[in-house]
Amino acid sequence: MHSEDIIHPEAAGTLDGLFRERVHRSGDDVAYQYHDGEGWREVTWNTVNGQVQAWQRALAGEDLQPGDRVALLLPNSVDWVVAEQAALGLGLVVVPLYTDDRPDNVAYILEDAAAHLIVIGNRRLWKRFGPALRGVGCLRRILLLDDEDANPADPGDPRVRPVPEWLASGKGEIRLHRSDGDELATIVYTSGTTGRPKGVMLSHRNILSNAHSALLCFDVYPDDQSLSFLPLSHTFERTAGYYVPMMAGSRVAYCRSIAQLAEDMQQIRPTKMIVVPRIFERIHARIRQQLERQSALARMLFDLTVAVGWRRFERRMGRAGWRPSQWLWPLLDRLVAGKIRQRLGGRIRILVSGGAALSPEIARVFIGMGLDIVQGYGMTETSPVVSGNPVDDNIPSSVGVPLPGVEVRIGEGDELLVRSPGVMLGYWNNHAATAEIIEPDGWLHTGDCARIENRHIFITGRIKDILVMSNGEKVPPADMEAAILMHPLFEQCLVLGEGRSYLSALVVLDGEQWFRHAQELGVDPMDRDALQSKPVERHLCRLITGQLGNFPGYARIRRVCATLEPWTVDNGLMTPTMKVKRQQVMRHHAADIERLYTG
16 A cells, blocks of 8 residues: 655645655655766755755855746756755746757847856856857856866856855855745746747746646655656656655656666666657667567567557456457566566556657557556646546547646637646746737637547647648648658658648658668668669658558658758757757758659
C-alpha cells in the first residue's frame, strides 16, 4: 500500500510556499539526486532549503524589488530549483531560458522581459551566449555557476560574478515576500514557429491549480522516483516533473544528458517519467533495426507479444474479452516484453507523454509490452495540462479527458476552447495578442481542431496547418509527416502542396540508415548529388507511399527532396521545443521547392 502526502494549493498559497511546506513536512527526506561525474549523490529537502536561503541572502544585496524579472539559463539541476525558489521567495518573477536556444533569441527575451539578473549554468553556456549579452542593457548582474575562468568573454564587465564568490559575500537580510497566489510568478516565452516568441504570464495559482488537478487524476506517492530530462524551461516538465513531485513529496533525479538517458534509467530505475513522443520513436526505431538483424522467429515473437499485450490492455480497459492467446503472456513477457521494460529500468509504473502527438502505432507497441503510457494535452498558456488519459480509461488515440476544474468545448471551425484556473494572465506587454486568444468570458482559443467523444478529446488538426491544394482538397500535413517519420530512414519531414496540384516533401535522412539504403541502391552515400538523383527520389517516394497507406488517394507524395543536413535551433529552422519552423524551412529550401514543382 502506498501512502500519500499531497500539499493542497490552499496550504501552499504560492510556489515558494509549496517548497517551504514540503521542507517542513519532509525535511530529512531525499528530494533530489544528481551525478557529479563519479556517482549519484542525494540531497535532502533541508539541504536544498539551506542553499535557497544562501541565495536569498546574496540576492538581497542586488537591489531587486518584488516583481523584478530574473532569468535562468541552466540545465536541469538542483541549482535550477535553488535559484528559482530563492527568487520566488523574494517576490521576483522567473524567466526560464532554453540552453540550446539561439543567442540572439535569448537576448531578445531578456530585453523584452527587462530582466535585471541572469544565472548561467557553466562556462560552455557563457562562451556561447556571453557575446549576445553584452548589448542587453537591462541586465545588472550576470552570475556564472562555474567559478573557474569566471569571465572569459569580457574580463572588464563588472556585471559578471562567479556564484561561489557571490554567495560568500551575501550578507543581506532575508525578507520573504508574502505573495498573493494571483501574483505573477513566471514569464515563459513560447517558442513560436513564426515570428518572435511571446511571454506567457503565469501566476502562482495558475501553476498550483494545474499541478493539483494532475494529482487528482494520476497517483504520485512519496516513494515514487522520477528521472528528469526534458528541459525545466518547458512548462510541461516544470509543472509535471518539478512541482507535481514537490506537491506529492516524491524524489527527482536529474539525467546527465539525452545521450546518457538509457544508462541513467538503468541506474536510477524510475517509477514514473515525463516524456515526449520523440523518445518513444527513437527507442522504437532502434528495436526495429535490431529485429531486422534477427531471425524471422524473433520478429514473429515480437509481433505476437505486441498483439497479445495489446489485447490484455484492451481487456483491462473493458473494450475486449478474454482469448486463449492470453495464456501465452507469461512466456512472451519473459522472452520479450520484460526485456523491453528492463531497458527503462524495470520499475516504470506510468509514462506521461505530451508536447506532441503520440503515434497510435507506437503507443500500441509500448503498451503491448506492458507499459502504462498515458497521453496528455496542453499548452504553455494553460499552465500547461488540459487533459490526460486515466490509467483505467486510456484511449491512446485520444489526449484523454479534461483535468478536474478544466472546462472544454468545441467552438467555431471545430476549434477546441479551454477555460480553467490554469489559463494564463495574458501575454507580457502584448494586449492585442492576449485579446485575440482569450475571450472576455475566459475561454481560451487553442488553435487546435478537435472532437469530443465520451469525454475524451481527439485532436484532429491545427486551425492554420491545413494545406489546400489547387484542386480544393484539404490535407493535414502534420498527420502525414508523423506517418512518414515512423520509417527509421526519415529523421525530419515537411509536407508541401499549398495551392499546388500535387504534394511533395522535404526530408532529412538519418545518416546511418542512409548509408545502408545507398549501398542497396548502388550509389555513393558520401555523394550529396546522389540524393537528388531520380533513382534515389523514386526509392524515397516508394518508402513514403508505404507509410501513407491509410491516407486518401489524393494525399500522396509525388516528389521528394532529401538532405542529410538537419534542421536545428542553431540554423534557425527549429524552435527550442523541437518544432519545425515551417516558413523558415521553406525559405531555406526555396530553390529545392521550385525544382520539385517544375518539369
